[in-house]
Amino acid sequence: MDRIVVRGGRRLTGEVTLSGSKNSTLALMAAALLTDDEVVLRNVPRVRDVDGLLAIFEALGAKAGWDPQDSHAVRINASTVCRYEAPYDLVRKMRASFMVLGPLVTRFGQARVSEPGGCAIGVRPIDQHLKGIEALGGKTHLDHGYVEVSGAPLVGVNFSFDITTVNGTQNVMMAATLAKGETVLENAAREPEVVELVEVLRKMGADIEGEGTARIVIRGVERLHGVEHCVAGDRIEAGTLLCAAAVTHGDVWIHGASAETMGATLEKLREIGVEITVQGDSIRARVPNGLHGTHVTTAPYPGFATDMQAQIMALLLVAEGSSVVTEKVFENRFMHVPELQRLGADITLDGRSAHLRGGAKLMGAPVMATDLRASAGLLVAALAAEGETTVHRVYHIDRGYERIEEKLKSLGADIRREG
Numbered sequence: 001m002d003r004i005v006v007r008g009g010r011r012l013t014g015e016v017t018l019s020g021s022k023n024s025t026l027a028l029m030a031a032a033l034l035t036d037d038e039v040v041l042r043n044v045p046r047v048r049d050v051d052g053l054l055a056i057f058e059a060l061g062a063k064a065g066w067d068p069q070d071s072h073a074v075r076i077n078a079s080t081v082c083r084y085e086a087p088y089d090l091v092r093k094m095r096a097s098f099m100v101l102g103p104l105v106t107r108f109g110q111a112r113v114s115e116p117g118g119c120a121i122g123v124r125p126i127d128q129h130l131k132g133i134e135a136l137g138g139k140t141h142l143d144h145g146y147v148e149v150s151g152a153p154l155v156g157v158n159f160s161f162d163i164t165t166v167n168g169t170q171n172v173m174m175a176a177t178l179a180k181g182e183t184v185l186e187n188a189a190r191e192p193e194v195v196e197l198v199e200v201l202r203k204m205g206a207d208i209e210g211e212g213t214a215r216i217v218i219r220g221v222e223r224l225h226g227v228e229h230c231v232a233g234d235r236i237e238a239g240t241l242l243c244a245a246a247v248t249h250g251d252v253w254i255h256g257a258s259a260e261t262m263g264a265t266l267e268k269l270r271e272i273g274v275e276i277t278v279q280g281d282s283i284r285a286r287v288p289n290g291l292h293g294t295h296v297t298t299a300p301y302p303g304f305a306t307d308m309q310a311q312i313m314a315l316l317l318v319a320e321g322s323s324v325v326t327e328k329v330f331e332n333r334f335m336h337v338p339e340l341q342r343l344g345a346d347i348t349l350d351g352r353s354a355h356l357r358g359g360a361k362l363m364g365a366p367v368m369a370t371d372l373r374a375s376a377g378l379l380v381a382a383l384a385a386e387g388e389t390t391v392h393r394v395y396h397i398d399r400g401y402e403r404i405e406e407k408l409k410s411l412g413a414d415i416r417r418e419g
């Protein structure tokens with residue numbers, strides 16, 4: 001099993017280009033099930049989650065794979081789909097695959113998708129996905145760990161989510177694109193990945209408005225057609241690299257970013273003492289003076305992203321003064337805390353809040369990656385730690401970051417992957 005070894009203390013400088021957004025890509029791939037035509041996605045990150053979803057497409061009978069002519073493009077043709085089941089072994093590895101449910105039901109009138117189960121960051125129920133699909137007329141039935149849904153054609157409805165859910169919004173919205181009549185989704189997620197999905201669905205012929213607000217209106221159409229789309233840069237990778245630059249008091253430009261989608265992250269970094277400069281699709285982070293502690297509370301977009309919580313916590317460990325990091329989106333997203341403590345971090349957990357005493361001298365140690373963003377937080381901390389940190393179980397990182405160690409190395413980090 002691969003591990004990443006970091007020798008901390010090197011100041012990061014230089015420029016790096018982002019990969020495409022992992023989370024956008026996964027939703028956009030699911031949308032390919034809504035049409036018989038080919039869907040081509042470019043700027044797709046070479047990460048394990050994309051391969052995981054490709055495996056599900058294969059199980060469904062779709063033609064789907066990496067484009068031999070373009071190493072960062074996937075081509076999906078769902079005209080050959082002949083099975084409607086996403087099996088447990090594939091879904092449990094990646095919850096996002098539950099997003100095939102809405103498209104399968106609305107297009108083929110049936111779907112059987114394994115319940116994803118819990119994961120390292122919390123219970124993560126799927127009740128809102130199912131409530132939305134049921135509101136559209138889908139008949140759901142639980143069968144030996146599988147959710148079975150039947151009932152085409154779906155019919156438009158007014159539906160309000162009880163909580164804000166990103167993949168839930170995407171799933172139900174996709175189902176509504178081919179439903180009969182108008183669907184109004186209230187309390188919808190406003191994340192940039194929802195907005196990008198709407199943009200692509202619209203290019204495919206869908207009639208949708210309201211993306212980026214909590215009220216999305218979808219008027220069902222008879223059919224959708226193919227599309228070619230270049231995926232936006234990954235805002236979480238961007239934030240991770242900015243934290244990595246800041247924790248080493250470095251000076252780094254990242255290219256391919258969209259600063260408008262990163263408001264809360266950039267605001268917090270500035271508050272901590274990081275000088276942020278935005279020029280077109282490039283963002284520079286440098287630390288002219290010291291770093292100081294602050295309070296961070298995660299929330300649905302446009303709030304501070306839960307996917308950036310571990311990384312900003314790592315950065316706050318080296319800032320002067322105390323900080324409080326509160327996790328409001330997931331109930332168990334502090335798995336990185338005991339690992340950070342192994343590096344010498346002074347953190348006390350109190351329910352959903354972590355109290356940090358900053359300015360600690362971090363020391364390298366072997367640590368264990370527990371989930372994707374926790375691993376990213378460990379890498380950020382390792383860059384500032386004295387001596388060598390070995391991050392084990394890096395397959396978690398490979399789920400969502402493409403060659404992160406090469407990108408950090410190109411900025412001057414002393415980092416290597418060992419097999």
Ligand code: EPU
Binds near residue numbers: 023167307
């Ligand atoms: N929730 C429910 N019921 C549902 C759905 C969600 O109670 O039916 C709860 C969840 O348990 C959680 C909260 O609602 O407490 C928000 O979860 P959400 O549904 O928004 O998360 P998600 O859509 O499953 C996506 C990202 C996550 C990211 C969250 C929040 C993808 C593939 N995943 O998950 O990304 O943390 O939104 O922004 O888009 C990651 O990239 O590392 C990652 C975990």
